[in-house]
Amino acid sequence: MDSKLTERVKLTQSKLRRRTLSAIFQEFDQKIMKLERGKREEKYLKMSETPFSFFRGSAYLFYFDASRIWFPYHTPEGRPTWVQGDLHFENFGAFRNEQGTLVYDVNDFDEGYLGSYLYDLMRMTVSIALVGRLKGQTHANQVSAVEAYLQAYSKQMRRFAKGKDDPGTYVIDIERAEGPVKKLLKKLQKRKDQHFLEKVTALVQEHRQFATTDEIVSPTDDEREALLQAWPMYLDTVKADDSEELRHFQVKDIAVKHGSGTASIGLDRYYVLIEAGEDAQGEDDIVLEVKEVRVPVPAYFMPYDETFWSMFEHQGQRVTMTQRAMHHEADPYLGWLSIGERQFYVRERSPYKKRLKLEALDTAGDLLSVTTSMGRLTAKMHARADADVAQGILAYHSEIEIVKAMGNDEDAFCTSIANWALSYADQVEQDYALFTEWLGGRKKQSQL
Template sequence: MAKAATPTKSTKQKPASGTKQSSGGAKSGTQKKKPAEKPKPWRQANGKVDAFRVLAERLANGEQVIPPRMLTGQARREHVRSTLREDHATRIANRAPGAANKFDTLAGDYFKFFRGTALLFYRDLVGEDASMPTVMALGDVHPENFGVMPDANGAPIFGVNDFDETIYAPFTWDIKRGAVGFWVATDMVSGMKRKKRRKVVAKFVKGYLKAMKTYARHSNEEHDAFRLNNSPEVIQRLFEEAWEERRDWLWDDYLKPNGRGFRSDDELQPLSSEKEKFQKAVNELAERKGFDVPDRAGELKVKDVCVRHGQGTASLGLPRYYVLIEGPSKDATDDIIIEFKRARLSALEGLTPPSDFNAGSKADRIAHGQSVQLAHGDIFYGAVEIDGESFMSRERAPFRDDIDIDKLSYKTWKKYAKACGAALAQAHARSDDLGQIDYDVEPAILEATRPRHLFIDDIVRFTAEAADRLKQDHKMFCEDHARGAFENIEMIYR
């Protein structure tokens, strides 16, 4: 519901002299003056990032202020509605087809709703955990944001794989987001009872703490990576399932029958006329990253470009392009694909407790987060500007894949949660080696989580409460969505 501002009188303006008027119905030799267009008594509502930044500071300083998670009933409904409208304002205003698709997707189930509404989740955490150690946080931890991806040499590694929301924040924010993600997924996807969900969440937290303890002792997080030969069994299976020959991957999923460019279908829309523009973007990326072009990228020549429709959950409706780079063989069997996706503010922006650490803005922030959390990650992960907008980039690969959570048993869920907790700990532990943190992260986190069992119990209790609130939020969202609540942006009337 938009807040009404105090009405104000509008000043009448005279038409500019010499303005040509319509002659319809007017007598000969006379001009009918066109009345001045009155200014509209409404305007688009501004976002609330700055307001929440102030709220975060007040809460962090111990002031007694009611955060959004304490709202109930109609007040909570209007908060959910307003937050989702704000988060998607540009997409709604532009009538982007992906915006409508995203809201339909969010209505599907409350795990998809959780994945696509990070801003709503973090506004409930506004200003919390100010006393906890800060890390380079991923920002959007959940079971499907871990996976296999290419490292700097194009070889497969396992780890956190979505850096769109990354920002410096208390380490507990990632743990809380991940814990709720595992709770909701095991409920929605696997239909587990609450007792089993608690145990899966506890495994996630225990996996994190155990790995953090190891990194505190051996300081090997900067060089280690989860690979086929050193990963838990549940992750080794993912490596094996994800593997596909590049030629088969290219020709089955992307290329035209002659191999000369992207095919056209409901997901891929070729933009061959834009090759020159994206060649400049690729050249800028290589220059900014300062890397030697790997042999597998040939001469870094753009072969074709396409728009990718309907991918992601949180990013549905944002522009996303695939750029085909000609491989050294020039026969379309070893081409590589670089993805460019429009970047936006982190959902955590203005919500974290005040911090001296700044990862940058939009795509630069995302690239910084990836460089910290994956020490030897994808060399094409970076930031460029296209048509005046900030875009992040990354390589797509035949083995870029995440686990099929639909097929996990209760036993495998626990193993997978533990492995993901360890991977998150590895990403956090790099915050002082490769990021801006100026103290030893590992011992600080271990000290902050004592006594261990109390910390785990606190996270599990937080998770159950947050998930129950999320379920109610989703129900209210579905009701509002059915009534067209997200067809228009927030407006302020006067």
């Protein structure tokens, strides 16, 4: 083809894709999320750091693309799975479960919804490829890491379907963990219960309260009053009704939390310090996180489910029940509340919560080890999610439906999705380049 025509084709493709990106960002960030200009700039600045950061902050773009792709491995529309909804490399981490055991697992459920299990796998595998590129891994090593995740998922799901493992009790703890995950859990063994409490609070005249930092600031009087007025609703959701329980949940201090997440920028987040015990120095106090949530991104692209929405009209309840369904041991402080028309969920801010830093992945072997663990945990999460919803959401076992959808040819299943993931990672990098170019143009316009 003539070089001028070739260039014209490329320019047209780029122009059309740039328009798509701009339209989607405007629809979700401006119209749906209603992010003010300053918050949009804050979010876009974070997204502009790397292609992986861009991918983290643009789940709506992923679903816009992925929901239009035909794949032979989807479960039938009438047999959805309770999916995590925003599965990527940094939504796994270590924490201490209700039994006091240090475990590695999925730790974010804000986008939980009903849909094909395959969307979790597709989003996760793209993130693995992008992390591999961020770490300078070869194309072959990226493929190996993605396939390790998919093979681990497939094998573990088949074990659940055959009854060889129980998703209700399956954990990756120090005994079962390997590689960087095991190192992370061992390191956390040395951490004190008061680690996070001492990090974010201080004793002032023998009373413990939040310490002011760049990320933790005092609420306005209106914010404090609004949260305190909403607190009884939260107490109802955790069934705290006798005098002892009410003392346990007595609010000692409130702070506004800034600087967390990428996609969640613009959503309010508070820390609440509760009494919890009788220690005079407040060393047994507990920090709860109160986080604003909205309609999950997948809901705009997945089939509408009336039963789901009739049961979970409150978005905080939806997140809470997603976590309870997907975790073998749920946080006992999980609950929800409303402040005006805004909806929130509440959880304990665990002193043992820690993400595996990408810097800890020194070799291709480290990446393989971690993605294998992530694959098994994703299978556990999907298979586990039907255990607590006998009330009517899922009247079947997810693991059985997923195994049927995957088929008997495991290699074909893994290779097909891996090839797509690497290809879509290329698209993410191209979109990232268009995004940073578009962002630069916005800055120039604002300076005129």
